[in-house]
Amino acid sequence: MLTADRMIAAALMLLSLYFMWHAIELPIGWNGMTGGPGGGAFPFWLSAIMFLAAGGILIRSLRGNSAYSGDFFDPETLRSVIGVIIALTATVALIPWGGAYIALPLFLIWYLKIFGKHGWVLTLSLTLSTPIFLFFFFEVTLKILLPKGLTEPLFVPLYAMFF
Amino acid sequence: MELLGHLADGFATSLSPLNLMIVILGVTAGLFIGAMPGLGSVNGVAIVLPLTFIVPPSSAIILLAAIYYGAMYGGAISSILLGIPGASTSVATTFDGRPMAQQGKAGLALIAAAVASFVGGTVSVVLFTLFAAPLADVALAFGPPEEFALVLLAFTTFVGLGGDDVLKTIIMICLGLILSTVGLDLISGQPRLIFFDQPGFYSGVSFLVLAIGIYGVGEILYTIETSKSAPSVTPAKLTFKELKLGIQQMNKLWRTMSFGSIMGFFVGMLPAAGATPAALMAYGLSKLMSKKPETFGKGNIEGVAAPETANNAASTGSLLPMLTLGIPGSPTTALLLGGMVMWGLVPGPMLFIEQPDFVWGLISSLYTANLAAVLVNLALIPVFVWALRMPFTVLCSMVLILCIVGGYAPSQKMHDVWLIVGFGAAGYLLRKADYPMAPLVLAVVLGPLMEKSFRQTLISEQGNVLAFIERPLSASFIALSVVFFLLPLLKHVRRLFRGKRAEV
Numbered sequence: 001m002l003t004a005d006r007m008i009a010a011a012l013m014l015l016s017l018y019f020m021w022h023a024i025e026l027p028i029g030w031n032g033m034t035g036g037p038g039g040g041a042f043p044f045w046l047s048a049i050m051f052l053a054a055g056g057i058l059i060r061s062l063r064g065n066s067a068y069s070g071d072f073f074d075p076e077t078l079r080s081v082i083g084v085i086i087a088l089t090a091t092v093a094l095i096p097w098g099g100a101y102i103a104l105p106l107f108l109i110w111y112l113k114i115f116g117k118h119g120w121v122l123t124l125s126l127t128l129s130t131p132i133f134l135f136f137f138f139e140v141t142l143k144i145l146l147p148k149g150l151t152e153p154l155f156v157p158l159y160a161m162f163f
Numbered sequence: 164m165e166l167l168g169h170l171a172d173g174f175a176t177s178l179s180p181l182n183l184m185i186v187i188l189g190v191t192a193g194l195f196i197g198a199m200p201g202l203g204s205v206n207g208v209a210i211v212l213p214l215t216f217i218v219p220p221s222s223a224i225i226l227l228a229a230i231y232y233g234a235m236y237g238g239a240i241s242s243i244l245l246g247i248p249g250a251s252t253s254v255a256t257t258f259d260g261r262p263m264a265q266q267g268k269a270g271l272a273l274i275a276a277a278v279a280s281f282v283g284g285t286v287s288v289v290l291f292t293l294f295a296a297p298l299a300d301v302a303l304a305f306g307p308p309e310e311f312a313l314v315l316l317a318f319t320t321f322v323g324l325g326g327d328d329v330l331k332t333i334i335m336i337c338l339g340l341i342l343s344t345v346g347l348d349l350i351s352g353q354p355r356l357i358f359f360d361q362p363g364f365y366s367g368v369s370f371l372v373l374a375i376g377i378y379g380v381g382e383i384l385y386t387i388e389t390s391k392s393a394p395s396v397t398p399a400k401l402t403f404k405e406l407k408l409g410i411q412q413m414n415k416l417w418r419t420m421s422f423g424s425i426m427g428f429f430v431g432m433l434p435a436a437g438a439t440p441a442a443l444m445a446y447g448l449s450k451l452m453s454k455k456p457e458t459f460g461k462g463n464i465e466g467v468a469a470p471e472t473a474n475n476a477a478s479t480g481s482l483l484p485m486l487t488l489g490i491p492g493s494p495t496t497a498l499l500l501g502g503m504v505m506w507g508l509v510p511g512p513m514l515f516i517e518q519p520d521f522v523w524g525l526i527s528s529l530y531t532a533n534l535a536a537v538l539v540n541l542a543l544i545p546v547f548v549w550a551l552r553m554p555f556t557v558l559c560s561m562v563l564i565l566c567i568v569g570g571y572a573p574s575q576k577m578h579d580v581w582l583i584v585g586f587g588a589a590g591y592l593l594r595k596a597d598y599p600m601a602p603l604v605l606a607v608v609l610g611p612l613m614e615k616s617f618r619q620t621l622i623s624e625q626g627n628v629l630a631f632i633e634r635p636l637s638a639s640f641i642a643l644s645v646v647f648f649l650l651p652l653l654k655h656v657r658r659l660f661r662g663k664r665a666e667v
Contacts, residue, residue, distance in 0.1 A: 085587075092581060107563070122557070
């Protein structure tokens with residue numbers, strides 16, 4: 001827990017430095033012409049405050065004044081959480097290429113069958129009904145087209161039916 | 164009596180068949196979301212917001228408010244039946260609700276929670292109606308300096324009263340404000356903070372993307388570890404005899420309930436406080452004032468009624484500054500505010516003048532939502548008992564799918580979906596390390612207003628910084644902010660002082 005606390009504080013310090021580096025592209029000082037600060041001032045000085053506060057946490061933790069003890073993660077939780085994050089990343093990466101109607105059902109099969117250890121009946125009924133709901137809710141009712149990627153040609157007859 | 168006229172006009176809007184249907188739909192959805200362990204009003208509003216494009220803007224806000232309301236009722240259901248708070252706002256309800264359920268009085272506890280929520284909701288909506296227009300009138304005198312001072316005040320309440328680690332709160336406020344500056348500079352229009360030269364950042368980081376990331380994906384990741392073991396649902400059935408008995412018992416609790424409602428309303432108005440502390444305070448105070456404090460925690464019906472009146476009253480209370488001043492009182496109302504801005508209904512005093520139909524329609528819909536929520540709640544208790552048996556992985560997978568598609572729908576850019584996954588993972592880590600999320604979301608929503616009002620003031624005053632303290636209203640807001648900001652420092656100094664004395 002203590003290590004995690006320090007690592008997060010250090011990461012936030014780096015992040016605020018990165019923000020500052022971006023913010024200096026615009027003037028960060030006082031603009032004498034119009035009065036008031038320049039366009040980069042707000043993000044820059046807020047990042048500076050963030051840097052100091054994160055530094056404060058790091059120093060406090062190094063001086064041993066931290067209230068934490070015990071583990072930040074237990075191994076089993078960590079495995080589940082990382083599994084879900086990887087699955088989500090893979091799904092989102094697949095969407096532009098294979099389309100939402102391939103990626104999302106694959107995600108559901110993984111989540112329900114492998115991660116959730118449910119039976120095939122529940123898995124398949126949800127895997128099949130979810131895309132149908134999404135199609136009618138988003139595409140037919142809201143006229144928001146979801147990305148289809150490779151599967152685009154298969155939807156042409158459906159478009160003809162509903163639009 | 165002008166007020167009653169406005170309210171009557173409002174009911175003409177909110178009682179239209181479409182809006183009535185929306186209110187019933189909203190409270191039912193809210194009840195289910197609230198009843199699910201881990202998901203509360205803020206998650207419900209974040210996940211459902213992108214789906215509300217289906218109705219016209221003013222109805223969409225009524226729908227979101229109804230979900231908010233329903234979720235406040237629903238939180239009590241899993242507190243009582245599972246012993247797990249359905250949302251953080253109903254933590255205090257578990258203290259006596261769970262023992263009541265274990266004694267076979269789950270039905271009675273659910274009735275008490277529903278009736279108490281109704282009383283809390285109704286009293287606070289009446290207070291809301293009385294205070295809204297006068298407060299909006301005062302706010303009409305606000306210029307940019309007052310707006311800036313008010314936003315500053317909202318943030319410093321988190322530092323002074325939030326109860327979280329001060330440094331971590333400051334980091335989250337700064338992070339939110341920085342994220343809100345991504346995109347184009349408000350005054351000069353130049354691009355800034357375009358990370359990795361991604362064109363998606365030119366349109367800024369939407370509050371919705373952040374909210375879905377944190378309260379959708381992040382929340383699910385967070386519940387994965389807490390919901391490992393399948394919870395046991397206490398069976399509850401509801402008979403008319405129990406209903407009558409419940410209402411009889413509640414009749415004796417008017418003092419607790421009226422107290423809880425009024426206190427909840429005012430605590431809810433403070434940005435850093437809100438429904439959770441209001442419920443805990445009401446529980447503590449009713450125990451303190453009770454003649455038999457030893458029965459609390461062992462299934463006292465008063466211990467269910469007090470927090471439930473207070474958390475519902477607080478949720479209405481937090482709507483008041485959002486609608487009249489444009490400063491949300493809680494993360495959920497921050498999302499409502501963001502949604503309203505998205506639809507071109509900018510909250511604040513001008514809304515009362517420019518869109519009176521909408522404002523009073525929304526206020527009157529709170530009355531109908533309250534009534535609908537108590538009726539739907541009581542009618543659907545058997546359904547909730549059944550729904551709580553749903554495996555958690557099913558709920559999680561559905562929420563994650565809605566996060567992906569709902570995140571894509573408003574902007575139709577994959578960029579936003581990537582951000583949602585990123586914010587979800589980062590939000591999960593930060594939350595695990597005790598970084599508070601509410602100030603982050605509030606900062607992203609209020610950031611543009613804060614920067615705009617700050618820079619507008621300075622430009623119109625030719626760079627005179629004293630402009631903020633030359634006007635009495637903004638000066639008093641700033642003075643109050645300074646007090647809140649120094650509060651934790653004072654506590655620290657006092658502790659040091661005491662430590663020194665103890666050593667001597």
